[in-house]
Amino acid sequence: MRKFGRYSILIVAVLCSVGLVSCKDELAQELTGSIIGTVADATTGEPVPTVNVSLEPGGKSALTGSDGNYMFTDLKAGTYTLTLTKEGYTPASKTLEVTAGGQTNGYVLISRIPAMVTVDRDSLAFGDGSEVNTLSFNIVNSSYENLEWRIEYDCDWISDIKDKEGVLPYGKTQTIVVFIDRSLLLPGYNETVVVVRSSNGSSDLKVSAIGEDRDDVVLNMTGISEVMMNSATLTGLLISEGVPRYQELGFVYAGESMPTLDNAMETITVGTTYKAGSNFEKEVNSFASGSTYYVRAYARNANGVFYSANELTFQTVQEYSEVRTDDVSGVDVLSGQASFNATVTNPGVPAYTEKGFCYRTGTSEPTVNDETVKVPGSGGGSFSTKVSGLELQETYTVRSYIIQNDNIFYGESRTFNTISGAPSVTTSAVTDIGASEATFNAYVSDQGIPAYSERGFCYSTGGQPTISDNKRVVYGNGEGDYSLEVSDLEFDTYYYVRAYVVQNGSTYYGNTVTFSTTYTPTEVVTYAVTDIGTDAATFNGEIEEVGDPKCTQYGFCYSSSTYNPTINDRKESRYGGYNGRISMDVDGLQEGTTYYVRAFAVQNGEPVYGETVSFTTAELPVVETLNATNVEPIDMGGGLFFQYSATLNGQVVSPGSPAYTSRGFAYGTTMNPSTTVDNSVTVSGRGSTGKYSTTVTDLMANRTYYVRAWVRTESGYVYGESVKISTF
Secondary structure, eight states: OHHHHHHHHHHHHHHHHHHHHHHHHHHHHHHEEEEEEEEEETTTOOBOOSOEEEEETTTEEEEOOTTSEEEEEEEESEEEEEEEEOTTBOOEEEEEEEOTTOEEEOOEEEOBOOOOEEESOSEEEOTTOTTOOEEEEEEEEOSSSOEEEEEEOOOTTEEEEEOOEEEEOTTOEEEEEEEEOGGGOOBEEEEEEEEEEETTEEEEEEEEEEEOOOBOOEEEEEEEEOOOSSOEEEEEEEEEOTBTTOSEEEEEEESSSSOOTTTOSEEEEOOSOOOTTOEEEEEEOOOOTTOEEEEEEEEEETTEEEEOSOOEEEEOOSBOOEEEEOOOEEEETTTTEEEEEEEEEEOTBTTOSEEEEEEEESSSOOOTTSEEEEOOOOSSEEEEEEEOOOOTTOEEEEEEEEEETTEEEEEEEEEEESOOOOOEEEEEEEESOOSSOEEEEEEEEEOTTTTOSEEEEEEESSSSOOTTSEEEEOOOOSSEEEEEEEOOOOTTOEEEEEEEEEETTEEEEEEEEEEEOOOBOOEEEEEEEESOOSSOEEEEEEEEEOTBTTOSEEEEEEESSOSSOOTTSEEEEEESOOOEEEEEEEOOOOTTOEEEEEEEEEETTEEEEEEEEEEEOOBOOEEEEEEEEEEEEEOOSTTOOOEEEEEEEEEEEEOTBTTOSEEEEEEESSSSOOTTTSEEEEESOOSOOEEEEEEEEEEESSOEEEEEEEEEETTEEEEOOOEEEEOO
């Protein structure tokens, strides 16, 4: 009995122990709770996967699955805060109560971040620095997709923005550059707003800059000088540079009073280096002759365009005044007198206002700043003056002058002296003799006292030549050799030539030399005509010898009625001397006509001919299309008729020259069928006249066909008229 009782107590103890463990587990479950929830999109209500859910207190976290669900277990009873984050969504939080043994619903809605491009700053300040004209800012896409964007602004002093629109990828930034034009800023503070607009909104950026104080540019026209036919020098005065300082300075001119940039014929700029109180000028070379112009100075700064209050007007030269200094005559060494002579060869338009002579001692060219003698009068023609008080044993140089539009024009310089002594000149042998040219040569061994004022050559075809015969002046002075190339001599002619010098109006001659000009005839050959067509051909020949004097014209003359045509008949020609083969394409010829051709060249005004060659232009054949015969349906079997046959007929009336090489027919469903576009069939035979036929079997039923007979020549196809065939 005692033993049983001990085992009974042990069993009871074990059972009690097992019961206690079970009781503890149930008690633990009753003391904790859990949160089970879903995260959904606030807009669509759809579950949101991969949302990071963190729990405080405790520091636990979970990530939602593809169904948006998450779970926290074994939580002590109490208050908990959920924090939810996901890229592209606005962070969210929620406070929940967990009860012992309870299950808390953690359903949470989160919202997407709006899809919008933003800027990385609020403002862009250019300040008042004159060199700061470019600044930049960044645009940012913090959204979850690529976004289109554009920039909007309404401000004239923002000259450009790069870029103005585009697509910004998700998570990226882009730099935008803003350019301003400070000349368009108002004085003081200037502000505007640049808007960056994208899918769900816009971002504003304030842009500011400080403009300079402003003042007008003041200037004046002060003169117009050196007025010529197409040019003049314009002068202005810069009185005030303006604020901001001028950025353009110059002149405007027009054919009407008070010109502006809007109606100016031309705008002339002079640079921007001029200071207040400085004169500025520019030579202009684009005027029209004989025209009246009005000119104003102008300047431009940020305030606008400013003009001189006054204008100047002037008239350009239509024709220049021209004067020639003639010989100095009547040089009286003992009395110190001489007569100056000149000729106004053109009074000019407008006419000159003063004329006369200027002179000085020595050989330098005198100007009106030296000794001057005014001669009254106007218009053209000769004028003279007698000058006294010349010094003995001196050399003088004199020039005529004329003043037009305040411009001084001079004649040639003439040198004379008040020392006596005869010059000496020798005529040398003539060289470089040709058919119409030669070089005259001479030597002055003593220029004389006073020195000669003119030198040259005189020549004739008989006897001793003088300056009353053919006279050629050679410019220059002093002792030594001088030469002259003469190019208008008669060929194959005997000439006499003498050198001469003129001293104080007296002529001194050298010895007489003789020479004969040469002559080489031009030689022309005619070759066979090539590339002969119905109305054109190529003429061929050769200038075997250009001649001396050279031929001045060459080509071909031709006729259909004269065996030896001349340049009075039809001709093709070119001007100039030429040596070698010549060819010319000639058109406008008559079909089937025989022509006679000669090459020619004109030497010294007379034609030189080659031999005559003949040729005959091609003659096209004549072909006629006759009516088709035997137009019949073709039985295709079973009483079906889809096709027709027909006999095509033609006739060669004339074979042509050269004769045709093949013949046939072209047919089709359009008027005037051709071998290149429509059906074509060749019929045997060539070069003969008469009728020819062929049968075709490919005509379709219920159609209208057109057929033309043809023959083929070297130059192409010749067709007869169209004939109609019906298969109805």
